Amino acid sequence: MCCPLIILMLLGPRAAILVWWLVDQARWQSAFDTFLIPIVGFLLLPWTTLAYVLVFPGGVEGLDFVWLILAVLVDLGGYGGGYRNRDRVRR
Template identity: 60%
Template sequence: MCLIILLLVLGPRAVIVAWWFLEPVQWSATFSTFLIPVLGFLLLPWTTLMYVLVAPGGLVGLDYLWLALALVVDLGSHAGTSAVGRRRRATA
């Protein structure tokens, strides 16, 4: 549990890599192809993590809410990154 918390502090991509090595069966049960988790790792890491948590039992009820919240966090991080980049270019 402490390892998971430490990895979350490091970022979602560190959690994805560690979880993929520790529990490859859950990842292969969730995704039928290698491409989707790799794209999730690159583009939407929080959404990918949440999907792995909720999808193996099937998506029902509040699972969609958790996925939506993870998607908002991912999109917010992309928007924040682009806003910082615009500020840097404006001051340079």
């Protein structure tokens, strides 16, 4: 299960979310109470959603917060990462 999950994450977090949800729906149902939060996570913060589902089964505690903060930073970096390079593109 590990290698296909890593390949899906390299394809993109949204592909990993979709396949992981299809394969292991019980884990997703235990992590989220409603269906709305995973959908919003799928659209806006996919790495954070994946990290939360990954660390949730034992409860979020200790170093799990580091993984979640790192995932939030990666998601935010994806939104703001192209801002510095916008002047390099010729018009």
